[in-house]
Amino acid sequence: MRGAGRFGRVRRGPLRRGTDVAEFWLTPVTAVLIAVGAPAAGVAAAHAVQARAPVARGAHSVRAVLVEDPPARIGVDAAAAAGARVSAAVRWTAPDGSVHHGRVAVPASARAGARTTARLDGSGRLLRGPADPARAAAESIAVGVMATASGALLVLGAARGVRLLLDRRRAAQWERGWERVGPEWGGAPE
Incomplete structure (x- = not known):
């Protein structure tokens, strides 16, 4: 049932905000980018290093x-x-x-x-460069791992930045709404 509440935030309704929908989709997009994009970047970097290795060129x-x-x-x-x-x-x-x-x-x-x-x-x-194929392979693996980790950290940092922007926008929306409704809720200060 917990998942149903989470998906309920994306349904249409009078309390649904665009920032909530954006935050909802931010989580799976981040997960996919970390699970697929970061390793793909690591593999691409490892292949680039391996291709540049002298052993690969005969x-x-x-x-x-x-x-x-x-x-x-x-x-x-x-x-x-x-x-x-x-x-x-x-x-x-x-x-x-x-x-x-x-x-x-x-x-x-x-x-x-x-x-x-x-x-x-x-x-x-x-x-x-590296004299033997084992060292060239080790260097390409190290570069691939570092590229994967860097890609994942970059995606996490970008997601955190987007979430902060969404929070700032929600706070601004809250302030504008309170300016409209606030005077009706409270009396004039004495």
Whole structure:
């Protein structure tokens, strides 16, 4: 029976206000947008990140040689820098024999002449970003979850804003109605 009272607010009648009807429909619309729209936004964001990942474009790895020592990390001791990665210049040879140069992330402890791996796309351009498909998938999942949560919060915030506007409009309607009827209810102050 509780639902019948809720649906009764949308029926025609002398006490029905447009703001009540709008608020009634605000709840299911918000629920649908959160249940369908927010996950759809998350999936779209995850697919966009996955499509931009170098692994999705047929990346391949080549052996490269560091041509310079990586820059020292200021304020980081040697023990902490052992696992850190920094950008350094490398050189590699393409299958056609041409020599190319670029910058890749290497361990901070690497020195000039050390061998590393550079990732290239199908046309031989150097790629940056996650090196393996698992990391690319993890990044796309993280972006998808954040987009879903952000979309849901945005919808909830918009619904709250609409509800505040409806309350403000109802208060203004109440004031106008009371200005009309109020003098008939009370006597003149003495």
